[in-house]
Amino acid sequence: MEVKLMTGNEAAARGFYEAGGLVASSYPGSPTVELLEAVRAYAPEVYAEFSVNEKVALEVGIGASFTGARAMVSMKHVGVNIAMDPLMTFTQTPIQGGFLLVSGEDPGMMSSQNEQDNRVLGKFANMAILDPGSSQEAKDFAKLGFSLSEDYGLPVMLRMTSPVCHSRGPVEELEREVRDIAGFSKIPEDFGMVPPNTFPKQFEMKKRIERLTEDASGWDINFLEVWEEDERKKVSDTPFHPINGRQTVQRLAPSDPFFPPKTLIITSGLLYYNLKELEAPVDIYKLGMVYPLPIEALRSLVEDYEQVLVLEELTPFIENELKSHGIQCEGKKYFSFTGELHTELIEAGLVKAGVLGSAKYETAGEVDTVARISMFCAGCPHRPVFDILKKNKISVIGDIGCYSLAVLEPLHMLNTIISMGATIGIMKGMSKALSLSGKAEPLVSVIGDGTFFHSGMTGALNLLHQLDSNANLTLIILNNGTTAMTGGQMTATSGSYTKDWDMNTSIPELLKAMGFPRVRVVDQFDYKGAKAAIEEELKFEGLSIVMTTRPCALNFKIREPYFVVDPQICIGCRSCVKTNCPPIIMKQYEGIEKLKSSIDPDLCVGCSVCSQVCPVSAISRVGDKGRVAKAVSKPDTTLTENKTPSEGGKQ
Amino acid sequence: MVRNIMLGGVGGQGLVMTTAIISEAAFLAGFDVKTNDVIGLSQRGGKVWGSVRYGEEVFSPNIAPGRADVLLALEALEGLRWSGYVRAGGVVILNTAKIPPVPVITEKAAYPEDIEGLIAGDGQREVDVRAINALEEARKLGNLKVVNMVTMGMLSAVLEDISLDCWRKAIEAHVPEKTLALNLKAFDLGREIR
Numbered sequence: 001m002e003v004k005l006m007t008g009n010e011a012a013a014r015g016f017y018e019a020g021g022l023v024a025s026s027y028p029g030s031p032t033v034e035l036l037e038a039v040r041a042y043a044p045e046v047y048a049e050f051s052v053n054e055k056v057a058l059e060v061g062i063g064a065s066f067t068g069a070r071a072m073v074s075m076k077h078v079g080v081n082i083a084m085d086p087l088m089t090f091t092q093t094p095i096q097g098g099f100l101l102v103s104g105e106d107p108g109m110m111s112s113q114n115e116q117d118n119r120v121l122g123k124f125a126n127m128a129i130l131d132p133g134s135s136q137e138a139k140d141f142a143k144l145g146f147s148l149s150e151d152y153g154l155p156v157m158l159r160m161t162s163p164v165c166h167s168r169g170p171v172e173e174l175e176r177e178v179r180d181i182a183g184f185s186k187i188p189e190d191f192g193m194v195p196p197n198t199f200p201k202q203f204e205m206k207k208r209i210e211r212l213t214e215d216a217s218g219w220d221i222n223f224l225e226v227w228e229e230d231e232r233k234k235v236s237d238t239p240f241h242p243i244n245g246r247q248t249v250q251r252l253a254p255s256d257p258f259f260p261p262k263t264l265i266i267t268s269g270l271l272y273y274n275l276k277e278l279e280a281p282v283d284i285y286k287l288g289m290v291y292p293l294p295i296e297a298l299r300s301l302v303e304d305y306e307q308v309l310v311l312e313e314l315t316p317f318i319e320n321e322l323k324s325h326g327i328q329c330e331g332k333k334y335f336s337f338t339g340e341l342h343t344e345l346i347e348a349g350l351v352k353a354g355v356l357g358s359a360k361y362e363t364a365g366e367v368d369t370v371a372r373i374s375m376f377c378a379g380c381p382h383r384p385v386f387d388i389l390k391k392n393k394i395s396v397i398g399d400i401g402c403y404s405l406a407v408l409e410p411l412h413m414l415n416t417i418i419s420m421g422a423t424i425g426i427m428k429g430m431s432k433a434l435s436l437s438g439k440a441e442p443l444v445s446v447i448g449d450g451t452f453f454h455s456g457m458t459g460a461l462n463l464l465h466q467l468d469s470n471a472n473l474t475l476i477i478l479n480n481g482t483t484a485m486t487g488g489q490m491t492a493t494s495g496s497y498t499k500d501w502d503m504n505t506s507i508p509e510l511l512k513a514m515g516f517p518r519v520r521v522v523d524q525f526d527y528k529g530a531k532a533a534i535e536e537e538l539k540f541e542g543l544s545i546v547m548t549t550r551p552c553a554l555n556f557k558i559r560e561p562y563f564v565v566d567p568q569i570c571i572g573c574r575s576c577v578k579t580n581c582p583p584i585i586m587k588q589y590e591g592i593e594k595l596k597s598s599i600d601p602d603l604c605v606g607c608s609v610c611s612q613v614c615p616v617s618a619i620s621r622v623g624d625k626g627r628v629a630k631a632v633s634k635p636d637t638t639l640t641e642n643k644t645p646s647e648g649g650k651q
Numbered sequence: 652m653v654r655n656i657m658l659g660g661v662g663g664q665g666l667v668m669t670t671a672i673i674s675e676a677a678f679l680a681g682f683d684v685k686t687n688d689v690i691g692l693s694q695r696g697g698k699v700w701g702s703v704r705y706g707e708e709v710f711s712p713n714i715a716p717g718r719a720d721v722l723l724a725l726e727a728l729e730g731l732r733w734s735g736y737v738r739a740g741g742v743v744i745l746n747t748a749k750i751p752p753v754p755v756i757t758e759k760a761a762y763p764e765d766i767e768g769l770i771a772g773d774g775q776r777e778v779d780v781r782a783i784n785a786l787e788e789a790r791k792l793g794n795l796k797v798v799n800m801v802t803m804g805m806l807s808a809v810l811e812d813i814s815l816d817c818w819r820k821a822i823e824a825h826v827p828e829k830t831l832a833l834n835l836k837a838f839d840l841g842r843e844i845r
Contacts, residue, residue, distance in 0.1 A: 110691035167712035168686040273710040365716030365735040370760045372752035374697035
């Protein structure tokens with residue numbers, strides 16, 4: 001069999017494939033985006049989709065599992081919140097086809113709005129939780145997850161932290177298992193979850209966790225590794241075999257010269273590998289499954305040690321589990337509750353705990369220099385919209401997507417970002433509270449098309465309930481046909497930009513059908529027209545919706561001839577620089593004293609916005625000198641015909 | 652012995668593909684390999700960094716501060732930012748082409764002067780800085796996207812335990828066929844730069 005380098009995401013996808021998985025669903029979110037993309041490579045043997053949101057993705061997985069098919073649903077940690085509703089009831093049913101929920105976690109919040117620890121949710125949902133630490137483990141644990149799911153009749157969580165998802169390592173490829181599916185079993189007592197059907201399910205859930213707790217003490221995914229002089233030896237040194245190769249943990253006999261070892265560190269996932277870098281004189285118990293824990297094995301094991309430490313990122317999940325079973329240990333006393341625990345931080349904790357004498361690792365690596373934060377891409381269609389809003393000194397209620405970047409410098413104009421789709425409900429609540437207190441002010445919220453479909457539509461519909469007809473509310477839908485922040489997945493409007501996509505939902509038609517009286521569509525690369533339209537809606541004393549039409553420049557690889565600045569005409573006012581486009585920067589031209597604007601032709605994609613905000617027409621498209629340039633490519637005309645407020649808009 | 656290669660760059664420069672090719676080359680040379688890429692929100696012009704570690708047995712994908720044998724910096728400021736990860740006696744392959752970050756564009760900060768000197772000359776740990784304007788080299792070849800290939804060629808000259816054949820095979824496995832010849836040309840050009 002071939003060994004290949006794979007990321008954790010690719011390896012988990014491979015595990016799904018080898019386990020005979022049939023249906024995979026997901027909603028894009030870092031760090032698990034590439035997992036579903038990797039599953040797609042196995043089509044048509046498998047079905048894979050990015051669903052409209054995580055709840056729908058989970059439901060697609062449930063449906064497949066009900067038929068006996070193995071199903072994998074993947075999402076980022078906060079996505080699991082959206083999916084919790086079906087999950088909490090689905091978990092009561094006797095699982096048919098193995099069901100794996102991949103939860104991508106983000107300790108350190110490299111690309112997330114919070115740092116929640118989904119082991120807590122996995123326990124809450126009575127699931128088994130597997131915690132791989134390498135690509136090979138990601139594949140093996142995914143496969144194990146499917147068999148555990150079927151053997152114990154529960155959904156299984158495969159918890160993968162961001163570095164496990166993204167890091168590469170060697171993975172052994174095996175053949176795909178041939179599986180037949182039983183079909184839908186049609187037993188309402190098992191799958192129709194209303195009382196009294198739910199009553200026995202509470203006992204079944206309890207029993208399956210108890211069975212797992214008991215059995216886990218013998219599995220070799222949970223193993224002890226002892227320190228012998230300068231060599232580490234895995235005590236249960238058998239080839240990985242998920243179910244059949246069960247063993248009891250062997251311990252050093254009292255006659256052994258190294259008995260008793262002093263410190264035991266209980267850990268899991270990547271931290272096991274980060275810890276091994278230290279070559280510390282400790283024994284390690286690595287947990288492959290972090291819930292439920294092999295309590296009995298650990299209870300007798302810890303008796304041999306003077307000190308038991310738990311090494312885990314985020315919450316003291318394992319630590320609390322052990323303590324609640326009366327097993328003495330320490331963890332968060334020495335290791336941070338937030339962020340990733342790299343080797344140097346683990347070493348610092350072990351020094352603090354008295355395990356190591358002094359630190360050999362340096363802890364400061366990143367040099368303190370000029371910061372480089374993310375910014376809108378060259379030609380990003382969000383840029384003119386925020387430029388217009390900024391000029392109107394409007395503060396905006398934000399949402400999740402590339403446009404979240406407007407919360408940062410230099411735009412610094414989004415006041416709130418909470419969760420997917422939240423902007424619209426937040427705007428309504430603010431409006432009601434301010435109006436009741438006599439402090440009403442115009443409110444603006446922005447949302448992208450992907451987020452609108454994900455969970456903004458419901459909030460939008462809710463705006464129409466008990467609407468104050470004179471409350472000045474403006475909702476701007478930044479429709480770029482792309483889930484862009486996660487690397488350019490398709491949305492329900494992508495079909496209007498590319499023939500390669502099967503969904504072509506018209507947001508204006510949808511809003512009209514929902515009953516919105518005032519919906520306006522603008523081409524934001526016609527800067528002046530868009531500015532006039534947006535400003536009119538900002539002033540409108542009532543509810544209005546503005547949808548922009550330009551597609552994501554990055555995803556649709558838009559590149560038009562670049563623009564150039566004539567430094568003789570430029571007055572150095574920085575109107576163009578303030579749009580914050582990567583190629584535009586002030587420059588010292590030869591023979592000109594004042595700084596003048598410049599555009600890097602390597603980076604410019606020719607969107608024309610800078611030329612349109614220039615008050616003295618100093619910027620023109622290359623080879624087009626002396627004329628004010630307009631955007632070249634027009635979006636789909638079916639989107640732009642509705643230039644004025646739709647019928648019934650005047651109130 | 653484990654070799655540690657740290658990578659730094661700007662979102663959009665192809666750092667993830669660069670990590671993939673380096674790790675593939677090391678893997679083809681018979682080593683155990685682990686890598687990491689930290690991208691975050693940075694598809695959009697932010698800082699991105701990564702690591703490749705290879706040797707007989709590699710545990711963690713992360714490189715600790717002061718332990719990188721080589722830093723491959725696809726942009727000058729990012730070279731400075733991650734230079735604290737380089738060990739004494741290590742090598743920094745530096746693309747001197749500048750991509751101004753937001754504070755520089757908004758005139759709140761100046762782009763640091765003499766980055767080569769800043770990296771090489773703090774006196775506490777000597778590093779071998781191999782600087783080149785890879786953007787200009789790529790321009791000569793007619794495609795700006797091969798910046799990372801030029802620097803990867805330079806890296807290949809440092810990593811003597813990976814044969815040229817492994818590098819070529821790794822590149823073939825990761826770049827589209829129609830740009831393969833150009834990418835190999837850029838790699839070869841980088842490999843000759845001393």
